[in-house]
Amino acid sequence: MTDRQEQWLAAEQLALTLTEGGMQRMAARTLAVFLFTDRESVTAGEIIEQLEASAGSVSSAIKSLLTVGLIERLPAPGSRREHYQLRENAWATLFTSQNAVIQAMLQAAAAGIATTASSDPAHQRLTQMHDFYEFLLGEIPTLLDRWHQQSEPSTPRDHRRA
Structure with a gap:
């Protein structure tokens, strides 16, 4: 198993724990993407691809994470897609x-x-x-x-x- 596969296994385990704690499943999996990404920001399309999920479910998850303050939109000059990142001090903001x-x-x-x-x-x-x-x-x-x-x-x- 590669390091990346091990990380994704840990991400899915974290998402499962969050789901058991009451978070919606797709919001938990989406949050795991933000926690484990090596990119500065991600787009909904990248999350859809990573999770092999529907656009609607990822859109709802992003909205949920924005609402509670865990993620934020980033300006992305020149891009037609919305970019998001885990908010600085996300847990405190929560x-x-x-x-x-x-x-x-x-x-x-x-x-x-x-x-x-x-x-x-x-x-x-x-x-x-x-x-x-x-x-x-x-x-x-x-x-x-x-x-x-x-x-x-x-x-x-x-x-x-x-």
């Missing part, structure tokens, strides 16, 4: 206010709160949901500061087995 899902959860909770009486159990549950996401967003800057301080050393850690 939990910030740039994450459209967290914002949507806050808005949905607020909308529910506005339509229920304060004595209604639904109001109390929705308030707890809203308070949790608001708390989470309030705590994230401190966590990210700690993360950036920890990850600053110029020498990356080697997590491979000896």
Whole structure:
């Protein structure tokens, strides 16, 4: 087995783990492409080819990964195709206010709160949901500061087995 085949096997295993953790299968496989690529950016066509998947499923996966902030569009002067890359600090971004899902959860909770009486159990549950996401967003800057301080050393850690 070549090094590239071993890497792709590891990528597929990662995608399987992400899927078992709740991520949509194609989004997980697409994310694996971004994590394991040796290119600066990839196009939807390249992902389709790599995964041997349909254009529609890859398009949906890209949209999902854009929504949660894991990937971003890149300008590609002279190209008619959209180029994407794993966002710098993607994992930190996943939990910030740039994450459209967290914002949507806050808005949905607020909308529910506005339509229920304060004595209604639904109001109390929705308030707890809203308070949790608001708390989470309030705590994230401190966590990210700690993360950036920890990850600053110029020498990356080697997590491979000896």
